[in-house]
Amino acid sequence: MEQEIVQAQNNYPQSLSNFEKSMLDFLEQRNLPTEGIFSKLDERIVIFQNLDHVIAGLDKELCQKSVYLSKFLAAGAAGLFDASLNYLWDETILQLRTRVSQFDLEYFYDNAVGGEKRKQFSTQEDLVKLQDSELIKGARNIELISDVGYEHLSYINYMRNWASAAHPNEENIGGLQLVSWLDTCIKQVISLPIPGGVIRIKKLLGNIRKNNISACEAEEIGTTFTELTQEQANSLGQALFGIYTKDDTEEFIRQNCKNLLPYLWGYIDDDTRLGFGIKYGYFTANGDKESKRLAKQFLEIVDGLAYIPEDLRIIDIQSVITNLLNAHRGYNNFYTEVPWSKQLRTIVGNPIKIPKLLNKKYVLALVECYITNGYGVSRDAEPYYADMISSFDNVQAIMAMLSVSVLHIRTDLRYPLCAGKFRELLTMVRPKITNQTVLALFDKIHNYSNYKFIMQDPAIVGELKNYAQFFK
Numbered sequence: 001m002e003q004e005i006v007q008a009q010n011n012y013p014q015s016l017s018n019f020e021k022s023m024l025d026f027l028e029q030r031n032l033p034t035e036g037i038f039s040k041l042d043e044r045i046v047i048f049q050n051l052d053h054v055i056a057g058l059d060k061e062l063c064q065k066s067v068y069l070s071k072f073l074a075a076g077a078a079g080l081f082d083a084s085l086n087y088l089w090d091e092t093i094l095q096l097r098t099r100v101s102q103f104d105l106e107y108f109y110d111n112a113v114g115g116e117k118r119k120q121f122s123t124q125e126d127l128v129k130l131q132d133s134e135l136i137k138g139a140r141n142i143e144l145i146s147d148v149g150y151e152h153l154s155y156i157n158y159m160r161n162w163a164s165a166a167h168p169n170e171e172n173i174g175g176l177q178l179v180s181w182l183d184t185c186i187k188q189v190i191s192l193p194i195p196g197g198v199i200r201i202k203k204l205l206g207n208i209r210k211n212n213i214s215a216c217e218a219e220e221i222g223t224t225f226t227e228l229t230q231e232q233a234n235s236l237g238q239a240l241f242g243i244y245t246k247d248d249t250e251e252f253i254r255q256n257c258k259n260l261l262p263y264l265w266g267y268i269d270d271d272t273r274l275g276f277g278i279k280y281g282y283f284t285a286n287g288d289k290e291s292k293r294l295a296k297q298f299l300e301i302v303d304g305l306a307y308i309p310e311d312l313r314i315i316d317i318q319s320v321i322t323n324l325l326n327a328h329r330g331y332n333n334f335y336t337e338v339p340w341s342k343q344l345r346t347i348v349g350n351p352i353k354i355p356k357l358l359n360k361k362y363v364l365a366l367v368e369c370y371i372t373n374g375y376g377v378s379r380d381a382e383p384y385y386a387d388m389i390s391s392f393d394n395v396q397a398i399m400a401m402l403s404v405s406v407l408h409i410r411t412d413l414r415y416p417l418c419a420g421k422f423r424e425l426l427t428m429v430r431p432k433i434t435n436q437t438v439l440a441l442f443d444k445i446h447n448y449s450n451y452k453f454i455m456q457d458p459a460i461v462g463e464l465k466n467y468a469q470f471f472k
Helices: 001-010 012-029 041-055 060-065 067-078 080-101 104-112 116-121 124-129 133-140 147-163 175-192 194-208 215-227 230-245 250-263 269-286 289-301 312-328 331-346 356-370 382-390 394-405 406-412 418-431 437-447 451-456 460-469
Strands: none
Touching: 012 041, 041 067, 041 175, 041 312, 067 080, 067 175, 080 104, 080 124, 080 133, 080 147, 104 133, 104 194, 104 230, 116 312, 133 147, 147 175, 147 406, 194 215, 194 230, 215 250, 230 250, 230 269, 230 289, 230 460, 250 289, 269 289, 269 312, 312 331, 312 356, 331 382, 356 382, 356 394, 356 406, 356 418, 382 437, 394 406, 394 418, 394 437, 394 451, 394 460, 406 451, 418 437, 437 460, 451 460
C-alpha cells in the first residue's frame, strides 16, 4: 500500500499534465480559448508540496467539515488559481461567521454595525447581510481576530475581489501566494483559539442576561476590568449600553448593568463615551422616548450627562458620516456614496464648521473615502471630498497626517491606488500646517516609500507618539 501511495505521488505531475492536455484538446476542438486558462504545472506542484505542513494544525473534525478547502485544492490541482482563491475566501468567511455566531451576536453587532443599519441585525441569519469587510472589522473590534490578522485578511479580501474568479480580471496568482494565503486564513481564523479575555467577556454577558448580580458581586467582577484592553473595555461598554437601552430588556438585567457600569466606566475612552451621548441625540431626534429615557438613565449612573451634545448638528453630521462610511465600504460604492458625500458637504455648512467633538470622526472618514477602497475612484464624490479636505484647519490637517497610524487607514495604504491618493491628500493639506517641527514629520510621511512598513519604523513611531493627544 505504501509503495502504491509513493508511486501515485511520483506520477502526480504527469497526471496533472495529462489532464491539462486532454482539457485543452477538448476546448480547442470546440473552438474555445486555450491560452491563459491554467496556471503553470510547477506552480500547482508547489501547493501540494507545502500542503501537509500548512494544514497540520487543523483540528481533524474541523478539517472533515471544510468543504471549501477541498474545493480550494481541487481548483488548485486543475490550475484554476483564481477559483481556488475564491473557495479559500468562502471557507474563511464561513468559519468567521461560525465563530461570531458561537460567541455573542448582540455584542458583535453592537460593535460591528453603526447608525440606523444596526436595527437590521439581530439573528445568526443576519450575518450574511454584512459585507465581508464589515465582518472582518467587527471581529477585530471585539478581538476575535488580532490587528495583524485583520491586516492580512483585509489584503486577502482585496486580492479575492481583484484577482479571483469572483470578478473578471487578468491577474496571475502564484502557487506560493496561494499556500501563504491558506496558511494565513488557517492561523488567523480557522484554527485560531479565542483569546481568554474575549471568552471572559462572553461569560460575563451570559451571566448578566441570566442571573442577578448583587452589588458585592459587581464589585468583585469590577476588579477584573483592569485586565481588559482598551478595545475590550470599549466593546463591553457598547454592549452594556445596547442591553440597557433595549425596550425588551428585563429589569433585573438592567440592574446588573447598573451595578457593573461604575466599575467599567473609568476604562472606557472618550470617543466611546461620546458615542453614547450621540445615540441619546439620535433617540431624541427620532422621537424614541423610551430609548431616550433609558439612555439618559445609563449616563446618569456614571455622571456622564456631559457627553450629551448640546449642538444637535453633531447628531446630524455623525449620522451622515455613518451612512457615508456604510456606503463607501459596501457594494456599488462608486455610486452609493455620492449622495452621502454631497449631503455631508451641505450639512457642514459654508464656511465649513465642524464641532470639535467630531473632528476625529470627520477627518478619518474623509481620509478613508478620499484614498478610495483600492479598486477605483468615485469620480462624482471626489470633488466633495476634495473641497472639504482643502478646508481643513491646522488641527484637522495634522489629524490627516497622523491617520497613517490608524489601523484601518494604514491597512488600505498598502494598495498602490490608496497610497497615491493619500499623498495627494497630504499635498492638499500641507499649506494649513505652519509649525516647522510638524512639517518635518509631515514631509517624512509624505515621502515614505512603502506605507506598509511605516509603523515598523522606530524613528517614525517615536515621533508619532509626540502627537498622541490629537487622537485621544
